[in-house]
Amino acid sequence: MSMTKDDGEYVQTLARGLTVIRAFGPQHQKLTLSDVARRANLTRAAARRFLLTLKRLGYVKSDDGKYFSLQPAVLDLGYAYLSSIPWWEIAQRYMEEVSAAVEESCSAAVLADGDIVYIARVATQRIMSMTINIGSRMPAYATSMGRVLLAHQEPAWLDDFIEKTNFAPITEHTVVQKPALRKLLTEVKRQGFCIVDQELEAGVRSIAVPLFDRQGKCQAAINVGTHIARVSKMKLTTTVLPALRTASSKITAAWTA
Amino acid sequence: MSMTKDDGEYVQTLARGLTVIRAFGPQHQKLTLSDVARRANLTRAAARRFLLTLKRLGYVKSDDGKYFSLQPAVLDLGYAYLSSIPWWEIAQRYMEEVSAAVEESCSAAVLADGDIVYIARVATQRIMSMTINIGSRMPAYATSMGRVLLAHQEPAWLDDFIEKTNFAPITEHTVVQKPALRKLLTEVKRQGFCIVDQELEAGVRSIAVPLFDRQGKCQAAINVGTHIARVSKMKLTTTVLPALRTASSKITAAWTA
DNA sequence: GAACTTATGTTCGCTATACGAACACACGGG
DNA sequence: CCCGTGTGTTCGTATAGCGAACATAAGTTC
Numbered sequence: 332m333s334m335t336k337d338d339g340e341y342v343q344t345l346a347r348g349l350t351v352i353r354a355f356g357p358q359h360q361k362l363t364l365s366d367v368a369r370r371a372n373l374t375r376a377a378a379r380r381f382l383l384t385l386k387r388l389g390y391v392k393s394d395d396g397k398y399f400s401l402q403p404a405v406l407d408l409g410y411a412y413l414s415s416i417p418w419w420e421i422a423q424r425y426m427e428e429v430s431a432a433v434e435e436s437c438s439a440a441v442l443a444d445g446d447i448v449y450i451a452r453v454a455t456q457r458i459m460s461m462t463i464n465i466g467s468r469m470p471a472y473a474t475s476m477g478r479v480l481l482a483h484q485e486p487a488w489l490d491d492f493i494e495k496t497n498f499a500p501i502t503e504h505t506v507v508q509k510p511a512l513r514k515l516l517t518e519v520k521r522q523g524f525c526i527v528d529q530e531l532e533a534g535v536r537s538i539a540v541p542l543f544d545r546q547g548k549c550q551a552a553i554n555v556g557t558h559i560a561r562v563s564k565m566k567l568t569t570t571v572l573p574a575l576r577t578a579s580s581k582i583t584a585a586w587t588a
Numbered sequence: 589m590s591m592t593k594d595d596g597e598y599v600q601t602l603a604r605g606l607t608v609i610r611a612f613g614p615q616h617q618k619l620t621l622s623d624v625a626r627r628a629n630l631t632r633a634a635a636r637r638f639l640l641t642l643k644r645l646g647y648v649k650s651d652d653g654k655y656f657s658l659q660p661a662v663l664d665l666g667y668a669y670l671s672s673i674p675w676w677e678i679a680q681r682y683m684e685e686v687s688a689a690v691e692e693s694c695s696a697a698v699l700a701d702g703d704i705v706y707i708a709r710v711a712t713q714r715i716m717s718m719t720i721n722i723g724s725r726m727p728a729y730a731t732s733m734g735r736v737l738l739a740h741q742e743p744a745w746l747d748d749f750i751e752k753t754n755f756a757p758i759t760e761h762t763v764v765q766k767p768a769l770r771k772l773l774t775e776v777k778r779q780g781f782c783i784v785d786q787e788l789e790a791g792v793r794s795i796a797v798p799l800f801d802r803q804g805k806c807q808a809a810i811n812v813g814t815h816i817a818r819v820s821k822m823k824l825t826t827t828v829l830p831a832l833r834t835a836s837s838k839i840t841a842a843w844t845a
Numbered sequence: 846g847a848a849c850t851t852a853t854g855t856t857c858g859c860t861a862t863a864c865g866a867a868c869a870c871a872c873g874g875g
Numbered sequence: 876c877c878c879g880t881g882t883g884t885t886c887g888t889a890t891a892g893c894g895a896a897c898a899t900a901a902g903t904t905c
Contacts, residue, residue, distance in 0.1 A: 340855090342641040342892070344863065348602030349645065352665050360672040365882055374865055375883065384599040388606065389700075397883095401669040403698050403705040408609050409666030410723035412658040415617040420719045427714050441660050444646075448660040451721070453711045457684050462677045464708070465722045466663035466670065597884090599863065601892065622853055631894055632854065654854095 347373060351381040352390065352405060361398040409466060413450060418550075421585045422542070425578040426453045426553060432574050435562070438463065439542070439553045442480040445496055447471050450551070458535055458558045472512060473501050475527040475539035476552035482520040483541055483549035489516070505530040524572055526564070534559050538567050540575045545586050553579060604630060608638040609647070609662060618655040666723060670707060675807075678842045679799070682835040683710045683810060689831050692819070695720065696799070696810045699737040702753055704728050707808070715792055715815045729769060730758050732784040732796035733809035739777040740798055740806035746773070762787040781829055783821070791816050795824050797832045802843050810836060 354370040355362060362370070368378035382399050385391040389404045413419055422439050430437040430453040440447040446468040454463075461467075471477030481489060498507040506512055519525040524540045531537075539554035555571050562571070611627040612619060619627070625635035639656050642648040646661045670676055679696050687694040687710040697704040703725040711720075718724075728734030738746060755764040763769055776782040781797045788794075796811035812828050819828070 340637055340640045341644065342601060342605060342637045344599060344601035344891075345605035345638060345641050346645055348599060348605065349647075349665070353668050355668045355672040357671045358674075360674055363882075376865055376885090377863085379883070380597055380599045380863075381602060383597045384602050387598060388603055390606075401672055403669065403700040403707065405669040406666045406705060406707070406723035408606070409663045411610050411612045412660065412662040413721070413723065414614045415612040415658055417615075417617055423719050423721070424714070427711065430711075431713055443660040448663060450660065450663070454684065454687075455710075455712065456688055457681070462680050464670070464680070466667035596862090596886090601863075620853075625853095633856090633894055634892080636854070637892070 347371070347377065348381045348384070351378065351385065352401065355401045361400050363397055364399070367399065413465070416450065417587050418542075418544075418582055418585070419451065421587075422551075422553070422582050423451050423453070425581050426451060429453075429553070429555065429574045429578045430455060433555055433571050435555050435557050435571070437553060437555050437575075438476070439551055440469075440474075440476045440480070441551045442471060442477070442484070443468075445471050445492065447474055447477045447480060447552075458556050459532055461532075469531065470501070472496070472498050472507075473505050473527070473531045474554075475525045475537040475556075476554045478516060478519050478525040478527065479539045479541050479552040479554075480549065482516040482525070501531055502529055502533050504528065504533075524575070526567060528564070529559065536562070536564065536567065538571055538575065540572070540579050542579055543583050545583070553582075604628070604634065605638045605641070608635065608642065609658065612658045618657050620654055621656070624656065670722070673707065674844045675799075675801075675839055675842070676708065678844075679808075679810070679839050680708050680710075682838050683708060686710075686810070686812065686831045686835045687712060690812055690828050692812050692814050692828070694810060694812050694832075695733070696808055697726075697731075697733045697737070698808045699728060699734070699741070700725075702728050702749065704731055704734045704737060704809075715813050716789055718789075726788065727758070729753070729755050729764075730762050730784065730788045731811075732782045732794040733811045735773060735776050735782040735784065736796045736798050736809040736811075737806065739773040739782070758788055759786055759790050761785065761790075781832070783824060785821070786816065793819070793821065793824065795828055795832065797829070797836050799836055800840050802840065810839075 350371040351367055354367045364379050364382060365375055367382060368375045371378065382391055386393055390402055391399050392402050393399045426437040426439060434455060436454045436458065438449055439451040440449045449463060449465050449467045452463065452465060469477065471481055493509055493513060498512065500507050506515060524538060526538045528536045535556060536559050537554050537556040539552045541549040542551040542553055544550050553575060555575060607628040608624055611624045621636050621639060622632055624639060625632045628635065639648055643650055647659055648656050649659050650656045683694040683696060691712060693711045693715065695706055696708040697706045706720060706722050706724045709720065709722060726734065728738055750766055750770060755769065757764050763772060781795060783795045785793045792813060793816050794811050794813040796809045798806040799808040799810055801807050810832060812832060814824065
């Protein structure tokens with residue numbers, strides 16, 4: 332029937348099964364077999380097979396046999412990724428130091444497609460209206476960590492990315508003009524840090540630095556987010572930046588793999 | 589060949605594919621096809637098919653075609669679970685309040701098998717030697733949240749659990765005698781909170797309260813972990829406990845589903 | 846550095862496996 | 876009560892995934 336991905340080395344069943352997990356989400360804790368089938372574009376028969384399988388594996392629960400819901404076991408999958416990052420624990424430790432020193436939240440993120448994905452976080456008082464947590468995604472172009480990560484990408488890749496992406500303004504301050512953005516990124520790479528001032532959310536200003544591996548490749552970014560009323564732009568560069576830089580180099584130094 | 593789980597409504601391929609993700613972990617960021625096959629008990633051919641599939645889906649990367657590693661996209665799976673929890677965001681907010689008020693880390697966890705699994709966390713200064721994060725697991729019997737969750741489980745289930753589990757001491761204070769443990773749990777349920785004093789790690793004392801849904805069923809627990817030198821046992825009940833209780837009832841009140 | 850051994854990755858014909866059309870069953874509205 | 880609509884389940888069939896067998900690379904030994 333569908334010959335889209337049929338290479339003989341593609342396991343359709345696995346791909347379909349994973350969409351079942353993704354069928355759950357906000358406002359969709361409890362789903363019937365048919366709900367899942369609809370949301371994952373599967374026949375009811377298929378959805379049933381997958382749900383029953385996931386249930387046996389402990390990823391899914393169903394008390395009454397009608398409504399299915401995800402179980403904490405699915406976190407093990409994400410944890411497999413997190414724990415596979417060689418510098419993850421180390422970063423966490425030094426981020427705690429940063430957070431304690433500046434009394435603000437500190438996060439780490441990597442790039443995935445055009446988004447940043449949070450992989451570690453030490454939270455203090457909330458500054459953003461949105462809830463950020465591990466696994467959360469934000470558009471790279473409007474975040475301090477995103478800019479840092481983009482700036483350190485291969486030039487060819489970056490060209491292509493800027494070319495084909497449509498940058499939408501998020502606040503009134505968001506820079507979306509491609510030439511302007513490109514210039515900002517060059518500057519970010521030159522100076523080795525990035526400040527984003529209320530481009531993602533009004534009242535929020537954050538600063539990020541890159542995280543290099545032993546080979547000098549930028550693998551992630553760490554940042555500190557502040558409220559404009561609490562921390563001046565000046566203080567960001569004089570106090571927070573040095574703390575981030577110290578942490579960044581310490582993490583690089585402690586890199587195991 | 590193997591007729592172990594062959595009910596006709598069990599999709600072997602999905603189960604196998606998921607083990608591929610779990611093959612990665614600490615000290616196993618980059619794995620060859622053969623490594624994966626070994627660690628997941630698959631033939632090399634199967635491991636190859638799965639890895640190539642996961643690669644196409646963006647869950648796995650392979651620069652050279654030899655070494656494979658997990659990508660941030662796998663966090664989306666865990667995120668599907670977290671975001672499906674109706675009170676997750678709300679809890680996060682009130683936990684931030686608790687953490688700010690008492691200036692200590694606050695976590696939320698649910699029960700899975702005999703473990704607690706962390707599902708939300710507001711971290712301040714580190715008190716444990718281990719790194720805790722979302723998805724982390726700890727033995728339920730030796731943690732404050734674990735005791736709370738166990739105490740509110742169905743009596744029949746609890747009997748069975750205590751019966752068939754072998755409780756190993758973690759520190760010199762860990763209570764492992766089954767009658768003593770059972771007595772503690774009864775007390776926990778009666779008083780509506782649980783203090784665990786250095787039973788999980790020396791120098792660490794924590795207090796937990798249950799989190800009820802609208803129907804009065806205990807769905808999770810939230811706790812505050814402290815260092816014995818910084819917070820007295822007295823202060824735990826006089827200051828921290830009220831904060832936790834307030835948060836708990838506010839979360840229940842704001843429960844949407 | 847040839848000759849052998851071991852381990853890794855890939856191919857390909859076969860059959861077990863996952864597939865979905867068809868069926869049965871529950872619900873609800875007229 | 877009947878009919879329409881939606882949900883879950885069965886079962887024969889085709890095909891998707893399987894692994895034995897092959898090729899190719901990486902070590903070992905003399």
